[in-house]
Amino acid sequence: MKHEITRQGDVTVIALGGDVDLETSPKARELLLAAVKDSRRVLVDLSGVSYIDSSGVATLVEALQTARKQRGELALAAVSESARRVFELARLDKVFTIHATVAEGLG
């Protein structure tokens, strides 16, 4: 799994890439939870995700719930094609605000 964290105005953008699986999702969890603690607005860029499984999905849900508890926001953007299907299976579109692009998510 690769990641890149940037700050755009008041939004922390976390770009995840590669495989977000049982091995790497603890690292994704750490990054996401730190980000929602530090920042009221977090946008997760998923354009580089080549694989995500139920543990990756659970990590995103946990980060969302943590953000909400702190009255923050976490949204997703640019969901890659392979992640899209997993989101569909998990009915995540009912849970997350999902932006087509990072630019849209920042707007």
Added chain:
Amino acid sequence: MKHEITRQGDVTVIALGGDVDLETSPKARELLLAAVKDSRRVLVDLSGVSYIDSSGVATLVEALQTARKQRGELALAAVSESARRVFELARLDKVFTIHATVAEGLG
């Protein structure tokens, strides 16, 4: 393995693609030997080859020898990056005329 055979002027161009391995090289052999029997000039386009092994290499050498026996020509063109390394290991540059592009091979 995929293949496509086209006739360009007096040259038969055989484009091989995908894996040319122990399983598929008998098919490649069949195509190449038929082509060198039918046509005095054969150009093998290797741009689409994602994998080639010693059996694929042997097939190309056999086709070349068959062409020469019949006073024909067989040349290679557009060797893909993964095939290039195998050609290097097999010292095939000493055996074949290798063109950078199909256009060059037709010229």
Added chain:
Amino acid sequence: MTTDNEPERLALLRFPARADRLKLVRGLVTAAVRMCECDEALERDVVLAVDEACQNVVRHAYPAGVEGDAELEILRDGIVLVFRLRDFGPKVDASCLRPGKLKPNALNGRGLHFIHDIMDEVGCLTPSDGTGNLLEMRKRLNPCGTPRNET
């Protein structure tokens, strides 16, 4: 569509049930599905379902601190791919392997859903030597080309 014959074995993979081995499983399963020339979406689905089943072995088959193996057999039965995943841990009641109601907000419980949504059949078999658990998953593929070796 299954045949009466015992399906043909494509490969058998044995691996330590650890999270860092799952990418090896995915590499093998991807190649096995590709062998059957189905479309990419189906390929991704099957890889996900098998990975989720292996994850369950990694996370649940052995008590914390105990290392154990998983064994994945991949078979082909006409145009049906069959996956048999076994562990060598304590026997689990088959009812544990049925998914509950999918809760989009939950922090777990998705794995079995993915498996059941994707696969055509999921069932528990008895391992030949009686120990551990054996999960069978079957998926009918729709090859673009003609199915090979359908004997």
Added chain:
Amino acid sequence: MTTDNEPERLALLRFPARADRLKLVRGLVTAAVRMCECDEALERDVVLAVDEACQNVVRHAYPAGVEGDAELEILRDGIVLVFRLRDFGPKVDASCLRPGKLKPNALNGRGLHFIHDIMDEVGCLTPSDGTGNLLEMRKRLNPCGTPRNET
């Protein structure tokens, strides 16, 4: 660079020694090499060498008409990947596994060259139960990142 410890097993693949199974081997080996985060050229080399060794089992280990299995064990010894390939056919003299002179024009004899050119060490071991042949190939990888789990 090897360590004194017995190397750690990544996975063990058993498969019918048939040409159409080689792509499964390549899928698994590709994933195993990627686990060690080396560059792509090295990855391709290692996959080729292991495939060539498996080809030899497919073509030479069993008499024509006899079916048999191959078994590939992949281990990691620090930053050295170790491949142990075994067959269950008649015992072969180790000298058969040394490459002759490379003839660019020849129709065969390249496989062993590729294996020896690519791998750092190639040797014959004795299978634990004494039957068949066991080829060990070792390749030191140069991971871009830090090697993981180097215990």
